[in-house]
Amino acid sequence: MTTGLQRPAGDPIVVDDPGRLTFRVDRRAYTDDDLAAQEMTRIFDRCWLYVGHESEVPGPGCYVARDVGGRPVVMARGSDGVIRVFANSCTHRGALICSQPAGQARSFRCPYHDWTFSNQGELVGVPIPDGYGPGFRKADFGLARHRSDSYRGFVFVTFDPQQPRTLTEYLAGATEYLDLIDDQSEAGMEVIRGAQLHGARANWKLMMENSVDIYHFRALHKRYVGYMESLGSVPPRRRGGFGRALGLGHAANELPPAAARPLAHWTPMFGAEFRPRIEATAARFAERFGAERAERITRTNRALLIFPNLMIIDAIAITIRKIDPAGAGRMAITSVALAPKDEDPDIRELRKSHYLTFLGPAGFATPDDIEIVESCQRGCLNRTVRYSDLSRGMNKEVPETTDELPAREFWRQWDRLMQGDGGRFEVPHRAAGTPAGIPAGTPGAEAR
Structure with a gap:
């Protein structure tokens, strides 16, 4: 029998017992606030997460703004045609630089102090720039860009700088x-x-x-x-x-x-x-x-x-x-x-x-x-x-x-x-006797 994440009393959250053909989930996984907070750091801060579809930003300057993994982001196709995913947060004081759910723009303007960013993420405008010292460089204050990639038009982002898998590797058999x-x-x-x-x-x-x-x-x-x-x-x-x-x-x-x-x-x-x-x-x-x-x-x-x-x-x-x-x-x-x-x-x-x-x-x-x-x-x-x-x-x-x-x-x-284990992907074995009509290579049996 394999047991999973432990409750404070030492009992497992997930009980996976192939020998007894039993799989159970402690219902506190649905109701516990501490577990919900841990999910954000251990799952949503680590995985590749779906942002949107390339068709939602069909031309240069097109963008969509939405929350992904609890973080506000902007997916934008720059004037150069490249799709990027940025933090929807001004690098000055943190306000949203994009409050509309979708649109088309050459630049994003922060409503707080008028800092302006190109649709490729560079800081291009700062009012009264002489208020800053000689070491201030606009190049240091561009929008934070998240690692993103797409597969067959589906765009994903990861907030984990140490994420070891490419998107295709992460998607595994879902491709x-x-x-x-x-x-x-x-x-x-x-x-x-x-x-x-x-x-x-x-x-x-x-x-x-x-x-x-x-x-x-x-x-x-x-x-x-x-x-x-x-x-x-x-x-x-x-x-x-x-x-x-x-x-x-x-x-x-x-x-x-x-x-x-x-x-x-x-x-x-x-x-x-x-x-x-x-x-x-x-x-x-x-x-x-x-x-x-x-x-x-x-x-x-x-x-x-x-x-x-x-x-x-x-x-x-x-x-x-x-x-x-x-x-x-x-x-x-x-x-x-x-x-x-x-x-x-x-x-x-x-x-x-x-x-x-x-x-x-x-x-x-x-x-x-x-x-x-x-x-x-x-x-x-x-x-x-x-x-x-x-x-x-x-x-x-x-x-x-x-x-x-x-x-x-x-x-x-x-x-x-x-539990802190990223999980190594292995294609589950398709046992003999798979019913007719299931495509070749279908992994029918569960990994034990």
Whole structure:
């Protein structure tokens, strides 16, 4: 039996016992303020964190400002075309140099004392400069630049100057799924303008668990299941698909073709008028990638967890969901939709409609999910039951999507980092007897 981060009384937070097919998490991990503070320094100050998508800053001078890992940052494409991530903090007295969530500018001006910075981060203007001594140099006061990189258009930042992994190394097996997303358009993918910003009175890790939990779909989202059936579509089955551990806390669930996908999988809920174009798109993908990969790109539904706080749900539409802690009992959620740049306008409207209908903050699913994680948070405050159980599927060589493999992969990395161990990535072994239909190289078995 392996035990994880210790409570003050000496009891483990995570109990991972493969021999007994048991995986438990002490519920204080969701409610303890001291643990929440430790997460910021041991996880969010160390990992690669998602900032945004390159399409959000399409031209020189374009920028977005948002909080990442509890720090205000600006992602800007400079006049030289290079994307950089800066601290959203004036080097003079600390005020935000960018208060708008997005825009286009040649420079950023601090409203406090009019210090001005170029969109490449240099300090270019200081009022009454003779008030400083001869040793003052503007070159010493440029915006603090964070280490950033991108993979297939997804931009990440790390605040750890000693972070030993490149972004690609850190993403490990998650790169396969980012490839499947970006390959959905030869013209490239783009974030659809507009974001849904909301929160929940619950711990952020409960929403990470929920986002890769397919077990709850038919129980919690009965209204949406009925809605799909009323339109002639088939909701996800209770059984089928598989979960994958992708290393370093990343994980995915992959479901067989079932639900609607406006890219290239037509179902009656889209309307008969769209069927010829959607099927023509499917034929183009088969010609480009071959039948097997084309089906996986265009018809398979998947939920990708990138540790610690990014979810990409590629199903009814493509949703990028960033889940940020705001203390032990609160979280902030930012959701945007991703789509092919070359998508027909009416197909785009169809995609947006289905995105909002299911995954929007007022859709069929998201209010259910918010209510249930808040219910879990309240329930965890009763200390009589100490542990939550995430053992489902530990008895299987290849866990299904209704099992809890992705949540266990998340918690194992959480536990390693909270103990100070960065965790060495090894591709989990795919055991013999993997069901047909799982792509070659799929790591089905859990690392023991």
